[in-house]
Amino acid sequence: MPSLNNLLLILLLPFCSFLLLGLAGRKRLSPLAGILGTTSLFISALLSVHSAWTYFSSTSSHKPEVAWSMNWLQFSDSLSIDMGVLVDPISMMMLVVVTVVSFMVHLYSLGYMKGDERFTTYYAYLSLFTFSMLGLVVSVNLFQIYMFWELVGVSSFLLIGFYYDKPSAVSASKKAFIVTRFADLGFLIGILILGHGAETLDFNTLIARLTDPSSPWLGALSAGSFLGASALTWGLLLVFMGGAGKSAMFPLHIWLPDAMEGPTPVSALIHAATMVVAGVYLVARLFPVFAIACPVALDVVLWTGIISSVFAALIACAQTDIKRVLAYSTMSQIGYMMFALGLSGYGGEAGLGYTASLFHLFTHAFFKALLFLGAGAVIHMVHSNEIKDMGGLRKRMPVTHLAFLIGCLAIAGIPPFAGFFSKEEILTAAYAANPVIYWIALITAGLTAFYMFRLYYLIFWSRESGVSNAHPVDEHHGEGTISMKLPLLLLSVGAVIAGLVPFGNYVSSDGTPLHIHLHIGDAVLPVLIALTGIGIATYFYKTESSKPAKLMQSMRVFYMTLHNKFYIDEIYLFITKNIVFPLIGRPAAWFDKFVIDGTVIAIGRTTDRIAETVRVMQTGRVQDYALFFIASLITLAVFAIYLFH
Amino acid sequence: MNLHLLVALPVVTALFLLLLRDLRQIRLIALIGSIVQLGACFLLLDSYLDVRAAGITEPVLFKSSAAWFPSLGISFTTGVDGISLAMILLSALVVLAGVLVSWNTEHLPREYFFLLMLLSAGAYGFFISLDLFTMFFFLEVAVIPKFLLIGVWGSGRKDASALKLALMLMAGSALVFVGMLGLYFNSADSFGAHTFDLETLSMQAMSLNQQLMFFPLLFIGFGIFGALFPFHTWVPDGHSSAPTAASMFLAGISMKLGGYGCLRVAAYLMPEAANYYAPVIITLAAIAVLYGAFATLMQTDLKYINAYSSVSHCGFVLLGIGMLNQTAITGAILQMVSHGLMTALFFAAIGMLYQRTHTRMVSQLGGLLRFMPFISTVFVIAGLCSLGLPGLSGFVAEMTVFMGAWEKHDTLSRVATIASCASIVVTAVYILRATGKVIFGPVADAHHGEAGDACWNEKLAAGVLLAGILIIGITPFLLTQLIQPDIERIMFNIGRDLAY
Numbered sequence A: 001m002p003s004l005n006n007l008l009l010i011l012l013l014p015f016c017s018f019l020l021l022g023l024a025g026r027k028r029l030s031p032l033a034g035i036l037g038t039t040s041l042f043i044s045a046l047l048s049v050h051s052a053w054t055y056f057s058s059t060s061s062h063k064p065e066v067a068w069s070m071n072w073l074q075f076s077d078s079l080s081i082d083m084g085v086l087v088d089p090i091s092m093m094m095l096v097v098v099t100v101v102s103f104m105v106h107l108y109s110l111g112y113m114k115g116d117e118r119f120t121t122y123y124a125y126l127s128l129f130t131f132s133m134l135g136l137v138v139s140v141n142l143f144q145i146y147m148f149w150e151l152v153g154v155s156s157f158l159l160i161g162f163y164y165d166k167p168s169a170v171s172a173s174k175k176a177f178i179v180t181r182f183a184d185l186g187f188l189i190g191i192l193i194l195g196h197g198a199e200t201l202d203f204n205t206l207i208a209r210l211t212d213p214s215s216p217w218l219g220a221l222s223a224g225s226f227l228g229a230s231a232l233t234w235g236l237l238l239v240f241m242g243g244a245g246k247s248a249m250f251p252l253h254i255w256l257p258d259a260m261e262g263p264t265p266v267s268a269l270i271h272a273a274t275m276v277v278a279g280v281y282l283v284a285r286l287f288p289v290f291a292i293a294c295p296v297a298l299d300v301v302l303w304t305g306i307i308s309s310v311f312a313a314l315i316a317c318a319q320t321d322i323k324r325v326l327a328y329s330t331m332s333q334i335g336y337m338m339f340a341l342g343l344s345g346y347g348g349e350a351g352l353g354y355t356a357s358l359f360h361l362f363t364h365a366f367f368k369a370l371l372f373l374g375a376g377a378v379i380h381m382v383h384s385n386e387i388k389d390m391g392g393l394r395k396r397m398p399v400t401h402l403a404f405l406i407g408c409l410a411i412a413g414i415p416p417f418a419g420f421f422s423k424e425e426i427l428t429a430a431y432a433a434n435p436v437i438y439w440i441a442l443i444t445a446g447l448t449a450f451y452m453f454r455l456y457y458l459i460f461w462s463r464e465s466g467v468s469n470a471h472p473v474d475e476h477h478g479e480g481t482i483s484m485k486l487p488l489l490l491l492s493v494g495a496v497i498a499g500l501v502p503f504g505n506y507v508s509s510d511g512t513p514l515h516i517h518l519h520i521g522d523a524v525l526p527v528l529i530a531l532t533g534i535g536i537a538t539y540f541y542k543t544e545s546s547k548p549a550k551l552m553q554s555m556r557v558f559y560m561t562l563h564n565k566f567y568i569d570e571i572y573l574f575i576t577k578n579i580v581f582p583l584i585g586r587p588a589a590w591f592d593k594f595v596i597d598g599t600v601i602a603i604g605r606t607t608d609r610i611a612e613t614v615r616v617m618q619t620g621r622v623q624d625y626a627l628f629f630i631a632s633l634i635t636l637a638v639f640a641i642y643l644f645h
Numbered sequence B: 001m002n003l004h005l006l007v008a009l010p011v012v013t014a015l016f017l018l019l020l021r022d023l024r025q026i027r028l029i030a031l032i033g034s035i036v037q038l039g040a041c042f043l044l045l046d047s048y049l050d051v052r053a054a055g056i057t058e059p060v061l062f063k064s065s066a067a068w069f070p071s072l073g074i075s076f077t078t079g080v081d082g083i084s085l086a087m088i089l090l091s092a093l094v095v096l097a098g099v100l101v102s103w104n105t106e107h108l109p110r111e112y113f114f115l116l117m118l119l120s121a122g123a124y125g126f127f128i129s130l131d132l133f134t135m136f137f138f139l140e141v142a143v144i145p146k147f148l149l150i151g152v153w154g155s156g157r158k159d160a161s162a163l164k165l166a167l168m169l170m171a172g173s174a175l176v177f178v179g180m181l182g183l184y185f186n187s188a189d190s191f192g193a194h195t196f197d198l199e200t201l202s203m204q205a206m207s208l209n210q211q212l213m214f215f216p217l218l219f220i221g222f223g224i225f226g227a228l229f230p231f232h233t234w235v236p237d238g239h240s241s242a243p244t245a246a247s248m249f250l251a252g253i254s255m256k257l258g259g260y261g262c263l264r265v266a267a268y269l270m271p272e273a274a275n276y277y278a279p280v281i282i283t284l285a286a287i288a289v290l291y292g293a294f295a296t297l298m299q300t301d302l303k304y305i306n307a308y309s310s311v312s313h314c315g316f317v318l319l320g321i322g323m324l325n326q327t328a329i330t331g332a333i334l335q336m337v338s339h340g341l342m343t344a345l346f347f348a349a350i351g352m353l354y355q356r357t358h359t360r361m362v363s364q365l366g367g368l369l370r371f372m373p374f375i376s377t378v379f380v381i382a383g384l385c386s387l388g389l390p391g392l393s394g395f396v397a398e399m400t401v402f403m404g405a406w407e408k409h410d411t412l413s414r415v416a417t418i419a420s421c422a423s424i425v426v427t428a429v430y431i432l433r434a435t436g437k438v439i440f441g442p443v444a445d446a447h448h449g450e451a452g453d454a455c456w457n458e459k460l461a462a463g464v465l466l467a468g469i470l471i472i473g474i475t476p477f478l479l480t481q482l483i484q485p486d487i488e489r490i491m492f493n494i495g496r497d498l499a500y
Helices: A004-024 A030-058 A088-114 A119-137 A142-160 A166-196 A203-211 A218-223 A230-248 A255-261 A263-271 A275-285 A287-293 A295-316 A322-344 A347-382 A400-410 A418-433 A435-460 A480-500 A520-541 A545-552 A556-563 A565-615 A622-644 B003-019 B022-053 B082-101 B109-128 B132-153 B158-185 B200-201 B208-225 B236-240 B242-268 B271-297 B304-323 B326-359 B371-387 B393-406 B411-438 B456-474 B477-499
Strands: A066-074 A080-087 B061-069 B074-080
Touching: A004 A030, A004 A066, A004 A080, A004 A088, A004 A119, A004 B022, A030 A088, A030 A119, A030 A287, A030 A295, A030 A322, A030 A556, A066 B158, A066 B393, A080 A088, A080 A142, A088 A119, A088 A275, A088 A347, A088 A418, A088 B242, A088 B393, A119 A142, A119 A263, A119 A295, A142 A255, A142 A263, A142 A275, A142 B393, A166 A218, A166 A230, A166 A255, A203 A287, A218 A287, A218 B326, A230 A275, A230 A295, A230 B411, A255 A263, A263 A322, A263 A347, A263 B109, A275 A287, A275 A322, A275 A347, A287 B371, A295 A322, A295 A565, A322 A347, A322 A418, A322 A435, A347 A400, A347 A480, A400 A418, A400 A435, A400 A480, A400 A520, A400 A556, A400 B200, A400 B477, A418 A435, A418 A480, A418 A520, A418 B109, A435 A556, A480 B271, A520 A545, A545 B022, A545 B158, A556 A565, A556 B061, A556 B371, A565 B236, A565 B271, A622 B132, A622 B326, B003 B022, B003 B109, B022 B061, B022 B082, B061 B158, B074 B132, B082 B109, B082 B208, B082 B242, B082 B326, B082 B477, B109 B271, B132 B158, B132 B200, B132 B242, B158 B208, B158 B236, B158 B242, B200 B242, B208 B236, B208 B242, B236 B304, B242 B271, B242 B304, B242 B326, B271 B411, B271 B477, B304 B326, B304 B371, B304 B393, B304 B411, B326 B371, B326 B393, B326 B456, B326 B477, B371 B393, B371 B411, B371 B456, B393 B411, B393 B456, B456 B477
Parallel strands: none
Antiparallel strands: A066 A080, B061 B074
16 A cells, blocks of 8 residues: 555645645746646656555555545435545556646646746646546545546636637637536436435445445346336436546537647646546446446447547548647547447456556557647647648657657557557457457547548648748747657657556456456557558658548548538537527526516506505595594494394 | 624614714724624634533523513524524625625715614524514514615616515515414413414424415515525516625525525424425425526626526525425525525625626626736636535535435426536536636726726625635535534424424
């Protein structure tokens, strides 16, 4: 067990730096802010690596253990939100990924965000995000994970909308928050179902209760059905809905490409390496329940993953914004992780998919962060996100070029780069599980190689001069400062060697080491397909020519469909603009104004009218009053006589 | 500790204010008065916790009783438990913040602060009352000043709004009074006389028929105060016409009188009727939650946005009460405190923006973060609290209501709970639309930058409310530990009556 103090320190350092920088405001501390944030993350990252090292080297069997927890909010005798630190292989692995990538991004931002007037605020938000993400991965309790889930959501919102005077950034941040909030509604209801059904919110107890076939809780949750599925299935599916929203799975993915409005280092951290894989993490966290108690829900995970994976890969081929290509590739790779989980079984060899999925999460964090930071360097230089403004940059940006190439090779799955190993494990698992999945995954792999190298050639080759008329290259800018180059180099090393980690020894579905044997023969076909993709990209894009334009012409409808992202955004827009607002919002407001308020006003008016009528009786003449008095007296007398007679 | 002090302090401050002429003196006295009130509340909390720590488990502490109209069984009985203490603390915080944001009232400042103080006296008196008649008396004390505050210092269609608010709340009090009389005439104390005493009443079982007759009167009467659908229309107009501090009082304190009354009087004294009518309450509350949220979507005035969102958020209070279980009622009380602080903060921020930009229309505002970083940050935090961000109070309250609501198994409650959960999405939409336009985005009018950022008094006001929101949001157990035993007691009473 790693020391508890270290674990707490890993979380508290970013939190303290958030408090310090957040309270400092925008003017003060500015030059120091970056140093402070980066140093605290550096210490956090060192402690994480150290903790992971102690953890993985000391124990052989890895069962989840609660290192520390406190009762935060007691709902009822059995249900409470506990805040704590859960130590198990995936949380330790995620601690390392989050802190290391976050440190790289902190370091990189020193150069990238230099001179921004909200430099301090930027670092405060980064620290807040890092703290929330760390809190998420060490959660001991369904509600704790939901809380940090929301917190990473809001820090993502703040960072996407960082350039707040750009309307596109503001609407992108809103979109990201609202779409993921919608998914979180499912998550919340899922928590209510599972929590009340299992009478606990604690992960370990929950998993124990829902995986034991004889447990009364499992029996109660599985009995009965609503719309053809048991409460357990609904609960898990709704929880997965939250995960799918955060991880930008089809059809809840529409926020991710827009989220690229944020500063590029933020995209590298939040929208590539860490937050967007939270959905995968969530499914992995509850994996025993999915796999043992509810294979139906796991099938949904499988198909959501595979559809998202190929869908995003297709779209990525027809995008012209460098960050959007990377965003769709992220979605596609997360789809890979998701379907790998979906086809996995629990325990032993059957659990290969689980290990492969998290292995891919691990390697992907390095090469995708690398690609984004490389893209950031390019954007920093040409001041544009559009591929058409780039080209021929390989001589001007040798370091970035090399780093980006390594990233592309890694994501394409070319040996011996990191992506090859993790993708190979996923494909092996897919082959064993279902040939249809295997073939779709292979096609996706080919597409991935194609669009990544299309991007690579269009940025670094294609045009020779590297000068675009619209955006002249900033000569004196160079490639950026050392603080920008260093993370590129370090992550390149990660993208090369991360695949050599014997991952199955550490992370497996049931906590016992899994020895994975990959056969060279199995790897031939995927590598050939990846090479084909690269070859096609080379043919079309290496030198500037009319070939791509001709290709586009020849399949115009298809190209436009891809370019417009299958018109999913338009469908959403139609639903909100033409259904939610005019058919629900406006009638509600109308009803309130004219029916409810109208009734109140009508009552008021009627009272007024009655008063007007009655007022006539108050004439002020004593004779009239005397008449009323006598008439009333007689009436009363008659009543009295009638009553008491 | 003598609880009468809580009522006496604001009354004395108010009377003292009448002697003064100069704005500087008036506001200073008002500020000192409200600080002393807050101090007294904290002292009360401290001694309350001491007594509880000493193991005293009496339901109500610091109880005192003085005959008022002995012949009618009316006495001035006061006492506090954890729930009323929480509400008292909420009131004191809102009062202090309200005085601070009204620092530069030019028009009739003496009368303005006088009425604010009177309002707070009414609120404290209401929360410490253990006698229905006294309670009713203070409820009225808290209504009249609102009419004047809106009518004299308000803006927009203030006369109509003031009238509507006063008449609707009066109608509410009339219903409450009839309901209380119903309880009174069905009661008997140890000598066989009728009584208004809350504790005595709670020991007596009223026949179901009587309960079914009088429960709706009390629940709707208090419900009007607490924005029960469809009796909520005073909320948007009243809030938007009121001056800033009055809006804060109205939403932060007055609406809580309603929720508190629904729980303490209606549901507590007539649990069988509450159980009988639960489906109606739950339905109306769920409608209020979702319908209020959708109605907010269409609003264009910041104050209307916050007012309609209050309808939605107060729906959670009634939903929690309607569920009649411990978790949900805990959630209802948390939501009362949380909403009180949050909405007061929101109105304060809107008031600050309005003072500088002279508009509250979302379409005319934009990019204010550039000019007013402090106020903008406050606005965003209030918004995030409203949409239930963890770490702020709204999250804790809403989640507790949801957890409690899910305990009720019938289909109606399930549907109502899911519908209410869905409001978290709609809330996010309207909050982000408003902040996206007003705080972020391009600058709408460069003149908005001329007035500068918040002054010390405004910063302090926001700080006081923010502190409350953060304390509940980060350490909710402090508040739940305070109110838990009393909710258990209420639940015990309700459960005992329901068992018969």
